[in-house]
Amino acid sequence: QVQLQQWGAGLLKSSETLSLTCGVYGGSFSDYFWSWIRQPPGKGLEWIGEINHSGSANYNPSLKSRVTISVDTSKNQFSLKLSSVTAADTAVYYCARVKRWRNVFDFWGQGTMVTVSS
Amino acid sequence: DIQMTQSPSSVSASVGDRVTITCRASQSISTWLAWYQQRPGKAPKLLIYAVSSLQSGVPSRFSGSGSGTDFTLTISSLQPEDFATYYCQQANSFPRTFGQGTKVEIK
Numbered sequence: 001q002v003q004l005q006q007w008g009a010g011l012l013k014s015s016e017t018l019s020l021t022c023g024v025y026g027g028s029f030s031d032y033f034w035s036w037i038r039q040p041p042g043k044g045l046e047w048i049g050e051i052n053h054s055g056s057a058n059y060n061p062s063l064k065s066r067v068t069i070s071v072d073t074s075k076n077q078f079s080l081k082l083s084s085v086t087a088a089d090t091a092v093y094y095c096a097r098v099k100r101w102r103n104v105f106d107f108w109g110q111g112t113m114v115t116v117s118s
Numbered sequence: 119d120i121q122m123t124q125s126p127s128s129v130s131a132s133v134g135d136r137v138t139i140t141c142r143a144s145q146s147i148s149t150w151l152a153w154y155q156q157r158p159g160k161a162p163k164l165l166i167y168a169v170s171s172l173q174s175g176v177p178s179r180f181s182g183s184g185s186g187t188d189f190t191l192t193i194s195s196l197q198p199e200d201f202a203t204y205y206c207q208q209a210n211s212f213p214r215t216f217g218q219g220t221k222v223e224i225k
């Protein structure tokens with residue numbers, strides 16, 4: 001069974017860089033794209049971007065200038081960096097697996113609440 | 119970006135009721151449509167992909183239909199564990215986008 005376990009700092013100050021990592025346990029790492037999605041408190045879901053094992057990435061244009069998603073295939077991990085955060089970046093951040101050929105998210109991490117204070 | 123609009127925003131229903139949620143895309147997405155269930159404090163759970171394909175382990179009381187721009191999620195007989203928020207997602211193009219959610223509440 002595939003499990004995604006994520007970790008990273010939960011409290012940031014404005015202008016700092018958000019950094020989260022997601023570890024993938026079980027199943028193949030190289031056969032999939034891996035994604036980050038966020039959800040502000042009480043609001044809906046926003047796709048941030050995705051990456052595959054070779055480092056090919058796609059980003060949401062609304063965040064592209066501040067986002068970097070990277071991969072470490074030796075550890076079956078992928079990471080998110082979001083620079084110059086503001087209060088608007090306060091959200092629960094999820095990592096997720098992209099279901100092959102379907103472009104949907106079939107396994108999710110537990111979520112990390114990230115709060116940006118001014 | 120493709121905008122996804124769900125209706126209603128919330129629905130009150132009783133156990134055993136049939137519940138229908140609709141999702142409209144701002145342009146055609148063919149059959150690239152998924153539905154998720156999210157319980158409070160939990161990650162979303164994939165229910166349906168490709169409009170009507172049930173994800174493994176999802177009960178058959180969940181079903182989906184539609185194509186192009188208009189889609190429907192139906193819960194045939196609402197169970198206590200189905201009270202949650204439901205989201206649609208278009209999988210046709212980047213950026214992937216979600217509807218704003220429909221909260222199914224206990225009547």
